[in-house]
Amino acid sequence: MFDPKKMTFYKRFTKDILAGSKTITIRDSSESHYKADTIVEVRELETGRLFTHIKINSVQPIHFNELTERHAKQENMSLPMLQKVIADIYPNIKNLYVIDFNLCPTAEPEIV
Numbered sequence: 320m321f322d323p324k325k326m327t328f329y330k331r332f333t334k335d336i337l338a339g340s341k342t343i344t345i346r347d348s349s350e351s352h353y354k355a356d357t358i359v360e361v362r363e364l365e366t367g368r369l370f371t372h373i374k375i376n377s378v379q380p381i382h383f384n385e386l387t388e389r390h391a392k393q394e395n396m397s398l399p400m401l402q403k404v405i406a407d408i409y410p411n412i413k414n415l416y417v418i419d420f421n422l423c424p425t426a427e428p429e430i431v
């Protein structure tokens with residue numbers, strides 16, 4: 320079941336997220352129910368490893384055809400690359416959500 324305090328990413332994005340070069344993610348409606356100003360635990364999908372926390376800044380609906388270079392930049396990719404990644408993960412889904420986040424390292428259990 321969807322848990323608004325948890326999110327997973329494919330392992331191949333871990334490095335960009337921790338470097339702060341990936342600051343949005345684009346999800347379908349089933350994963351759109353995150354709330355601004357909440358802190359979310361972030362794990363790798365393949366390994367289950369908890370690798371950071373993020374703070375949700377905003378969740379905004381977007382149509383696949385409205386994706387721009389600006390979104391791609393926030394994903395640390397080119398626009399054609401982003402379109403391909405999304406088409407692979409969400410084939411035939413056009414109504415999506417941009418989830419904007421900040422790294423929130425102070426929430427790490429090692430530090431707190």
Ligand SMILES: CC(=O)Nc1ccn([C@@H]2O[C@H](CO)[C@@H](O)[C@H]2O)c(=O)n1
Binds near residue numbers: 332344394404405408
């Ligand atoms: C693991 C899981 O449950 N789902 C997803 C869904 C999406 N994404 C990434 O968000 C961006 C836009 O979709 C791209 O960078 C995607 O690769 C992800 O890492 N994991």
